[in-house]
Amino acid sequence: MASNVLNRYLFEDLSVRGELVQLDEAYQRIISSKDYPAPLQKLLGELLVSTTLLTATLKFEGSITLQLQGDGPVSLVVINGDNEQKVRGVARYEGDIADDANIHDMMGKGYLVITIDPKKGERYQGIVGLEGDSLAEILEGYFANSEQLKTRLWLRTGDQDGKAHAAGMLIQVMPDGTGKPEDFEHLEQLTETVKDEELFTLEANELLYRLYNQEQVRLFEPQPVEFHCGCSRDRSGSAIVTIDRTEINDILAEVGSISLHCDYCGTTYTFDEAQVSELFREAGSGNNTLH
Numbered sequence: 036m037a038s039n040v041l042n043r044y045l046f047e048d049l050s051v052r053g054e055l056v057q058l059d060e061a062y063q064r065i066i067s068s069k070d071y072p073a074p075l076q077k078l079l080g081e082l083l084v085s086t087t088l089l090t091a092t093l094k095f096e097g098s099i100t101l102q103l104q105g106d107g108p109v110s111l112v113v114i115n116g117d118n119e120q121k122v123r124g125v126a127r128y129e130g131d132i133a134d135d136a137n138i139h140d141m142m143g144k145g146y147l148v149i150t151i152d153p154k155k156g157e158r159y160q161g162i163v164g165l166e167g168d169s170l171a172e173i174l175e176g177y178f179a180n181s182e183q184l185k186t187r188l189w190l191r192t193g194d195q196d197g198k199a200h201a202a203g204m205l206i207q208v209m210p211d212g213t214g215k216p217e218d219f220e221h222l223e224q225l226t227e228t229v230k231d232e233e234l235f236t237l238e239a240n241e242l243l244y245r246l247y248n249q250e251q252v253r254l255f256e257p258q259p260v261e262f263h264c265g266c267s268r269d270r271s272g273s274a275i276v277t278i279d280r281t282e283i284n285d286i287l288a289e290v291g292s293i294s295l296h297c298d299y300c301g302t303t304y305t306f307d308e309a310q311v312s313e314l315f316r317e318a319g320s321g322n323n324t325l326h
């Protein structure tokens with residue numbers, strides 16, 4: 036069974052590229068971190084698949100963050116992935132969410148923020164309104180407007196053999212503009228026929244053969260996708276020393292320690308008074324007096 040893998044492929048004769056991502060563990064890890072209602076689990080899965088499909092286009096070291104923000108019961112859904120396909124994600128919600136809630140019911144008035152953060156070079160941020168019936172349509176609009184590239188996405192989540200799966204496909208015209216619109220439409224129609232069960236269970240070569248057996252498809256080396264949270268005790272320490280020392284001292288006086296909680300993976304990093312002093316000493320704040 037195909038799982039936690041990203042495949043890229045190419046229709047050389049038609050100037051169209053494609054991607055296929057199939058996730059189970061990485062998805063299960065993200066949705067199990069909190070008690071998310073079913074429609075929100077689905078939205079997290081769709082955003083996770085989208086992020087993975089987008090990071091596949093990264094030609095440099097860095098990360099992509101997709102954030103849905105809104106004024107509905109769900110205020111934030113965020114997925115972060117990097118060029119090594121390490122992914123993490125979290126959502127914030129309040130109140131009841133109906134079993135049949137769609138993206139608009141959950142997010143209310145909102146937008147999608149796409150942040151591309153290269154390790155070297157400048158950060159790019161794109162913001163798009165939630166126009167469309169689904170996350171796939173919203174992203175298709177983003178590609179059409181910002182990159183002027185005809186793109187289609189299929190995002191699916193569901194249970195297969197008692198396990199939660201998230202999977203998806205993307206096809207996009209090559210930026211060189213040599214592709215014909217009718218070829219793209221033909222591939223759209225073929226991809227549209229993909230069934231959830233095929234997406235959740237078939238290996239890439241078999242799935243692509245079922246969909247496109249009349250076409251010449253070049254399939255590249257698959258890339259594994261895994262859940263990974265980049266948080267650490269060191270990073271938490273670095274965050275603490277950016278907070279005003281008086282504020283830190285107040286918390287220490289009250290509770291005796293400083294704790295930082297990572298929403299992505301559930302880890303809590305706790306620093307006692309002596310450790311906090313050490314952090315500030317290392318950071319060279321010059322003021323090492325606690326009280």
Ligand SMILES: [Zn+2]
Binds near residue numbers: 265267298299302
């Ligand atoms: Zn973490």
